[in-house]
Amino acid sequence: MGRKHVIVIGGGGAGMMAAIAASRHGAEVTLLEKNEKTGKKIYITGKGRCNLTNSCDKEAFFEHMISNGKFLYSAFSQMDNQAVMKFFEDSGCRLKEERGERIFPVSDHSSDVIAALNRQMAREQVKVLLHSEVEEIIIKEGDGRENGSRIAGVRLSNGKKFYADAVIIATGGRSYEATGSTGDGYRFAEELGHTIKEVKPALVPLTVQESWCMEMQGLSLKNVSVALKSGNKKIYEGFGEMLFTHFGVSGPLILSASSFYVKKYKDMPVSLSIDLKPALTREQLDKRLLRDFEENKNKQLRNSLGGLLPSKIIPVIIKLTGISPDKKVNEITRQERESLIMCLKNMTMTVTGTRGFTEAIVTQGGVNVKEVNPSTMESKLVRGLYFAGEVLDLDAVTGGFNLQIAWSTGYLAGLSAAGERGEK
16 A cells, blocks of 8 residues: 555644644645745744743643643644654754743744744655645545545645545634635535534734723733623633733733633623732732822822833823822822722723734634544544644633644644554
């Protein structure tokens, strides 16, 4: 029996890893990418630096998953974060660890991650065809699983056909459509009988109702705590960095919060509260205010908070307390001080929604994982059809976890498609 021919649709992170794994395990591999180059989405991840994984332990990794973490167990055990780091180091891309156990290339250039993958594909003799847009996946009827369908190959938009023993769909989701993530994989999967869980933008900025939020546009806050609540139920709580925008809020903390919001609470009333001084208790903050007020006792309130807050947020905080900005600090009452502390520890906004796919880092939803074998990434409906990466209903918070999903599922899909795992 000759070598298996595997076609990979999509030259992103999952697709390139799938192609490398399949070729390493004996398959003849053709990767079809509709763009003019591979790795377009990797290029812009992490603001062009590419946070390619996270070095946390296995238990912590799965705590950072949002959707269907258990489905990923087999894939992660085949290609975990330590294996990913070794893969890139061995491929000539030196790595470093930053805050939150995030892993980046030493160079801070995502292009080095793409170059490492391209080098490995060349080494493994993967045939990469650019400007090759797949129009349809071709199946043979009646000789597959339980007399069902089996993969035959693909047809390109120019009419050209490629025949194969296995096809891996690694087309990405809908986020950053300019990179080619236009939802093709969902269409292919649906045409072959798969269910698509509703796709929604995730790791995405939030829009808020309060107009005063926009007065702080461009202000970045570090070392703050945020909490997202629906009624009395806490949806998300986190510590880190956020940003005020012309429409609401963004930044790493908000992006992670958004995925929990999108998952279950998008159509419910949700509030976002910010603790601007999480390191201080209310009592400690009160003492700090009294000290600042004593030092500035003849100044107006508006001119006395510079040691505590960035200048852009001071007018907003004062407005929320209802205290006159012109009031002398030595005239401020205990009740007014308590109102100020309340605003500093619990600055609350009303979430109205999210921005769209053009600003989303990942897509939530996708191919229903119940219709995919977690041990092989093979479709349970069509023999020889595999899925990898963001096209699946898998997502996680920020910090390198989503790219790890791509590497793990891509590697397992490639390994399986080459015939190393699952049914032969």
